[in-house]
Structures are given as structure tokens and as C-alpha cells.
Amino acid sequence: MRPGSIIYFLREAFKSLSRNRLLSIATISTVAISILILGFAVLLTINAGALMQDLESDVEIVAFLDKKLTKSQITDIKQDLTAVSGVKSVKFVSREQALAKMQEKYGGNEYNLKETLGKNPLPHSYEIKADDPHNVPQIAGQVSKIDGIYKVNYGQGVVERLFKVTRWVRIVSIVFIVLLVFAAVFLIATTIRLAIFARRKEIYLMKLIGSTDWFIRWPFFIEGVFMGAVGGLIAILILAAGYSSLIGHMDTMFFIPLVTSPKILRNIYIGLLVCGATLGVLGTWVSLNRFLDV
Amino acid sequence: MLVQFYNVSKIYPNGVKALDDISLKIDRGEFLFLMGPSGAGKSTLVKMLFREELPTRGQIFLASRSIVRMKRGDVPRLRRNIGIVFQDFKLLENKTVYENIAFAMEVVGTSSREIKERVMEVINMVGLKGKENSFPGELSGGEQQRVGIARALANRPLLLIADEPTGNLDIDTSHEIMELLFDINRIGTTVIMATHARELVKPAGKRVLMLDKGRIVADNPPGELVL
Numbered sequence: 001m002r003p004g005s006i007i008y009f010l011r012e013a014f015k016s017l018s019r020n021r022l023l024s025i026a027t028i029s030t031v032a033i034s035i036l037i038l039g040f041a042v043l044l045t046i047n048a049g050a051l052m053q054d055l056e057s058d059v060e061i062v063a064f065l066d067k068k069l070t071k072s073q074i075t076d077i078k079q080d081l082t083a084v085s086g087v088k089s090v091k092f093v094s095r096e097q098a099l100a101k102m103q104e105k106y107g108g109n110e111y112n113l114k115e116t117l118g119k120n121p122l123p124h125s126y127e128i129k130a131d132d133p134h135n136v137p138q139i140a141g142q143v144s145k146i147d148g149i150y151k152v153n154y155g156q157g158v159v160e161r162l163f164k165v166t167r168w169v170r171i172v173s174i175v176f177i178v179l180l181v182f183a184a185v186f187l188i189a190t191t192i193r194l195a196i197f198a199r200r201k202e203i204y205l206m207k208l209i210g211s212t213d214w215f216i217r218w219p220f221f222i223e224g225v226f227m228g229a230v231g232g233l234i235a236i237l238i239l240a241a242g243y244s245s246l247i248g249h250m251d252t253m254f255f256i257p258l259v260t261s262p263k264i265l266r267n268i269y270i271g272l273l274v275c276g277a278t279l280g281v282l283g284t285w286v287s288l289n290r291f292l293d294v
Numbered sequence: 295m296l297v298q299f300y301n302v303s304k305i306y307p308n309g310v311k312a313l314d315d316i317s318l319k320i321d322r323g324e325f326l327f328l329m330g331p332s333g334a335g336k337s338t339l340v341k342m343l344f345r346e347e348l349p350t351r352g353q354i355f356l357a358s359r360s361i362v363r364m365k366r367g368d369v370p371r372l373r374r375n376i377g378i379v380f381q382d383f384k385l386l387e388n389k390t391v392y393e394n395i396a397f398a399m400e401v402v403g404t405s406s407r408e409i410k411e412r413v414m415e416v417i418n419m420v421g422l423k424g425k426e427n428s429f430p431g432e433l434s435g436g437e438q439q440r441v442g443i444a445r446a447l448a449n450r451p452l453l454l455i456a457d458e459p460t461g462n463l464d465i466d467t468s469h470e471i472m473e474l475l476f477d478i479n480r481i482g483t484t485v486i487m488a489t490h491a492r493e494l495v496k497p498a499g500k501r502v503l504m505l506d507k508g509r510i511v512a513d514n515p516p517g518e519l520v521l
Contacts, residue, residue, distance in 0.1 A: 005403060019388070205384055208344060210373035210449070211401040294346060 005215070013222035016199070023195040024227060027280075030191045031231025032238075034184035035276045039239045041180055042268055043259075045173035050259050052166040056133040059159050061140045062093075064151040065124045073148055074124065080146050081126055086135045091127045098122040123150075134163060181275075188283035192224065196287050207294040217288060224284035225277045232276020236269045295358075296322045296453060296484050297343065302352030304338050304508075312338040313349070314508040320486065322452075325479040327495045328488040330505035336488040339505070340457050343486070344376050345369050357452060374402055377446030377483075379456040383438045385430040391417065391441050392426040398448045416444040420474060436467035443474060447483075454478060456487040460494065468494055 017024045063081065065074065074092070081090045093101075099120045103113045114120060128143065130136050136154050144152040196203070206216050243265070250258050259265070297320040304313040313335045320326055328336045341347040342354055345361050354361040356372065364372060385394050392413055399409045417426055420440040430438050439459060446454055456475065460468035472494050479485045489495065495502055504512035 004405060008400060201384065202386055205386070205397075206401045208346070208373060208378055209398045209401055210370045210376075212367075212370045215401060215403065 005218075009218040009222055012219035013226065016195075016219060017223055017226065020195050020198060023191070023198065024223075027188065027191045027195065027227045027283075028231040028234070030188050031184075031228050031276050031279060032234040034180075034187060034279065035232045035235035035272050036238060038177070038180050038184060038275065039235055039268070039272045041173070041177050042272070043239070043243060045177065046259050046264070046268065048169055048173060052169055055162060056166060057129075059130075059133045059136050059154065059162070061128040061130070061136060061143060061152060061154040063126045063128060063143050063146075063149045064153070065126070066148050066150050067123055069124075069148055077146060077148050078126065081128060081143060084139055084142050086131050086139050088129045088131045091129075093125045093127055095120050095122045095124050098125060184279055185282050185286070188228075188279050189286040192280075192283045193287035195223075196220065196284075196291055200291050203291045204294055207292065213292050216292060217284075220284050220288055221281055224280035226280070228277040228280020228283075229273060231280070232273045235276065236272055239272070240265075240269060296320055296324075296356065297486075298353075298355040299339075300353040300355075302342070302349045302354060304335075304342070304347065305350045311508055316352070316508075316510060318503070318510065318513075320484065322484055323479070323482060325476070325485045325498075325500040326487070327498070327500055327502040328486060328505065329490070329492075329495060329502055330511075332490075333507075334505040335508040336505055337457060338508075340455055340486065340488050343453070343455055344373050344378060370402075374449055375452045377449065377451035377454045379439070379442050379446050379454065379459045381458040381461040383430070383442045383462075385438055385441055385445075387430055390427050390429055391422060391433070391444075394430070394441055395445045395448050398445045402449060404449075412448055416447050419447065419478075420444040434467075435463050436470060439463060439467075439471055440474065443471070443478070447478065452484060454483050454485045456485065458489055459487065460489065460491060465493065472498065 065077065069077075078090055078092065081087060099113065099122050102122070106113070128139065130139050136159060137156075140152045140154045140156075143149060203216055247258050247260055297318070299316050299318040302313055302316045302318075303311070305311050316335075316339065328339065330336055338347055342349060342361070343356065345364065349362060352362075357375070359372070361372065386397065389397060395413045395416060396409050399412060404412075414426070417423060420443050422437065422440050422444065425433065425437065430441065433441070439462075442459075443454075443456075446456075454475070459475070460471050463471060468491065475485055475487065476498070499517045501516050502512070502514045503510060504514075
């Protein structure tokens with residue numbers, strides 16, 4: 001491509017933008033609305049994902065120990081537990097700590113559990129976290145085989161159901177986003193087709209005069225990128241303003257943890273901007289090819 | 295030999311047979327009228343020269359290159375050697391006379407210095423000096439067609455194709471356009487003109503190819519036309 005051509009392409013692209021102002025605004029608005037919806041869906045998905053991960057990471061195994069174990073036996077068991085593959089951490093909880101926890105959870109200040117029960121009925125235990133919460137049931141099976149452990153508890157039944165739910169939430173949100181992207185491409189392509197249709201005579205003429213397809217495409221692509229990026233930028237500004245005010249209010253209203261990491265949010269916004277520009281080009285590509293077939 | 299048709303037939307997908315076994319040779323520097331009633335196949339024949347249509351059967355050569363076997367990527371180069379003049383002018387309404395002609399050179403990637411020189415040259419050639427900043431809407435039909443011809447000439451084509459160039463013009467204006475086309479032919483450009491207008495063809499004394507129902511029914515050499 002000659003430098004002269006690049007200047008020509010840019011000039012043509014921006015001439016066309018201002019000449020077809022109404023259609024340009026329509027396209028930019030279409031992109032902005034599409035990206036806004038898409039961005040909303042992405043934020044929702046990311047937050048749902050974070051919530052799911054939060055719930056999943058709460059899943060842990062509690063291994064209760066036989067009551068008549070010596071201190072060294074208890075230490076040996078810890079080593080056995082750490083050796084089980086997939087185990088991330090092992091934490092010892094003494095019977096006293098366990099009772100204190102229970103007191104805090106159920107007794108509050110009104111009942112003294114120790115007095116009510118007469119003596120501490122709780123055994124020593126280990127709290128085990130897995131590298132991947134999905135492996136918890138399998139790790140629990142192995143842990144239960146270790147000598148000195150009489151019972152293993154990880155919320156059997158509930159955990160399996162939780163994982164099923166989180167899996168479906170993830171699948172549904174990905175499908176939803178893919179469908180949204182398709183809808184956006186279609187919508188934007190339709191709007192851009194209007195703009196190109198208005199210039200079909202010019203394109204036909206260029207073809208008959210002997211323009212190459214790429215020479216005709218470039219100005220349209222530049223236009224598409226520009227409209228896509230501007231539309232994307234508008235959507236991101238709205239989205240960012242909305243989300244940050246939501247973060248402000250959520251803290252005081254609900255207990256749902258929102259994703260606030262600036263790095264993640266910045267990546268999402270950059271991704272959406274790229275997405276807008278790509279949609280602009282994709283829409284142009286889809287619409288333009290039909291008119292180039294002369 | 296500039297143009298050669300060998301046993302060319304064209305059947306459209308809807309079954310219409312537009313051309314039926316056409317063989318034809320056109321020399322460099324010739325002026326050829328293509329005559330015949332509507333639907334005789336004039337437009338189809340003309341469109342094959344710049345590959346807007348491909349033949350169903352047969353071979354076509356322009357300057358010894360096969361148009362039929364040509365790759366898609368080579369079509370732009372073929373078309374740069376051909377200037378096309380349309381019945382409805384096909385000028386861009388939002389561009390001035392100058393810009394309409396410059397457009398034809400820009401879209402094939404000519405440098406702006408060369409464009410400036412050449413555009414004024416062809417504007418003078420078609421007799422539109424002083425009108426370069428007018429918009430097509432401000433011009434008469436004859437003037438608009440002169441812009442169309444200037445645009446077709448801008449890239450110095452080997453072959454000028456005019457498909458009913460006077461179809462939208464009155465008789466006096468039509469004669470002026472004919473004179474212009476003869477002038478262009480005289481300085482060396484091969485011209486093929488499809489037309490209905492006997493009154494333009496008869497006094498010209500040029501070669502006339504008569505088409506009817508997709509076949510060549512007469513090929514009269516220059517000066518021998520009896521209509």
C-alpha cells in the first residue's frame with residue numbers, strides 16, 4: 001500500500017462519515033447499545049463466576065480424629081493428610097477451639113454450651129482445603145481411609161448439588177454471551193448495509209473503472225473501526241459509571257461480593273472496546289462483500 | 295487484433311439465450327456500431343468485454359489475453375484498459391465535474407500530481423473547460439455525458455465502450471456526442487458503441503454489426519451500410 005493511498009483511504013472514510021451523518025450516528029448508537037448489553041452480560045457473568053468461586057472455595061473437608069490418640073499420632077496424621085494429592089492446606093482444630101466456634105455460632109451470649117452439655121463432646125479435627133474444590137469428594141474418600149480418623153464431613157450431597165449449579169450457571173452465561181455477540185454482529189451489519197447500500201452506485205462504478213476490492217474496502221473498514229470504537233467507548237463510559245456507583249451502593253445494601261479489582265475491570269473495558277471495533281469491521285465485511293461481486 | 299470472440303454463447307440462469315454462437319474480430323483503431331432491437335444481446339456482448347458477464351460457452355480475448363480464463367484478481371487490470379460510457383451517465387451527484395473525473399484516477403491509485411494534469415487535459419478534450427467546479431445537477435444532459443466520456447478517457451484506455459450513450463439525449467446533442475466519439479477514435483482509441491439510433495449510424499460510414507435474437511445477422515464494413 002502506498003502512503004498516498006493511506007491518506008486517500010483516511011480522507012474517504014471521514015468524508016463518508018460526515019456525509020452520511022445520520023447513518024453514522026445510527027451505526028454508532030447500534031454499536032453502543034450492543035456493547036452496553038454485552039458489557040452488562042459480561043459483568044454479570046464475571047460476578048456470578050466470582051460468587052460461584054467464593055461458594056466453592058468455602059467447601060472444605062473436616063476430618064474428625066479418634067479420641068484416644070497421642071500427640072505424636074496426631075502429628076503423623078497431619079503428615080499423612082498433607083501427602084494426599086490435591087490437598088492444599090491442613091489446619092488443626094483442637095476440641096477446645098471447636099467448642100468455642102460452636103459456642104460462637106449457636107450459643108451466642110445466652111447459653112453456655114459447656115455448662116449445658118456438661119462436658120466438651122467434640123473431638124480434635126483437621127480442616128482440609130483442596131487445590132480444586134471439585135476434587136473434595138474424592139479427597140474425602142482417601143482421607144477417610146487414614147488410620148485414626150473416624151469420620152469425614154464435607155457437606156456430602158450439598159456439595160455435589162452446588163457444583164452442578166455452578167457448572168450450569170457458567171455454561172448458561174457463556175451461551176448467553178455468544179448469542180449476544182451474534183445478535184450484535186447481525187444488528188450492526190444491518191445498519192452498516194444501509195450505509196453501503198446508499199453508496200452502491202459508487203462501488204459499482206469503482207469496480208467497473210478497475211479498482212481492486214481492497215482499495216474499495218479500506219475506507220469502509222476504517223469507517224467501521226472508527227464507528228465501532230466510538231460506539232464501544234460510549235458504552236464503556238456508561239457501563240463504568242453505572243458499575244462504580246453500583247459498587248458504592250452494594251457495600252451498604254447487600255452482602256454480595258462484587259468484583260472490584262481495577263485490573264480485571266480495566267481488562268473487561270479494553271476487551272469491550274476491541275469488541276466494538278471488531279464488530280464494526282465484521283459488520284462492514286459481512287455487508288460489503290455482496291456489493292463487491294461485480 | 296484487439297478483440298476476438300470465438301463461438302460465444304450466453305444463457306442466463308433464467309433460461310434466456312442472450313447470445314448464440316457469436317464469433318467476431320475487432321481491430322485496433324476501429325469504430326464499431328453494435329445495432330439491433332432491444333433484447334438482441336447488445337448489452338450482454340458489451341458487458342462481456344469488461345467481464346461483468348461471463349459467457350456460458352466460447353472464448354473472448356482482449357489484446358490476446360483470455361477474459362474468460364482470467365483470475366478474479368486480474369479483472370481490475372483488464373478494466374483499467376477499458377473506458378465505459380453509460381446511457382444514464384452514472385456520475386456521482388455529490389462530486390464536481392473535476393472530482394468525478396479525478397475519482398476514476400484515484401480509485402486505480404494514480405498519484406495526485408498526475409491526476410491534476412490529466413483531468414484538465416480530458417476536460418479540455420471534451421469541451422467542458424470552465425465547468426470543472428460545476429455539479430452534475432447543474433449541467434445539461436449533453437454536458438453530463440461529456441463528463442462521462444472524459445471520465446472514461448481519464449485512464450487512457452485501449453478501448454472505449456459506449457452503451458447507448460445518446461439514449462437519454464435529444465438529436466442535436468446526440469450528434470455532438472457522436473462527433474466527440476469520432477474525434478476520440480481518430481486519435482487512436484478503439485470505440486465500440488451500442489445503439490438503437492439509425493439516424494446516427496447511417497451518416498457515420500463506420501462498421502456496423504447487426505444483432506438479432508443473440509445472433510449476428512449482418513456485419514457491414516465501413517461505408518457499406520444499407521438500412
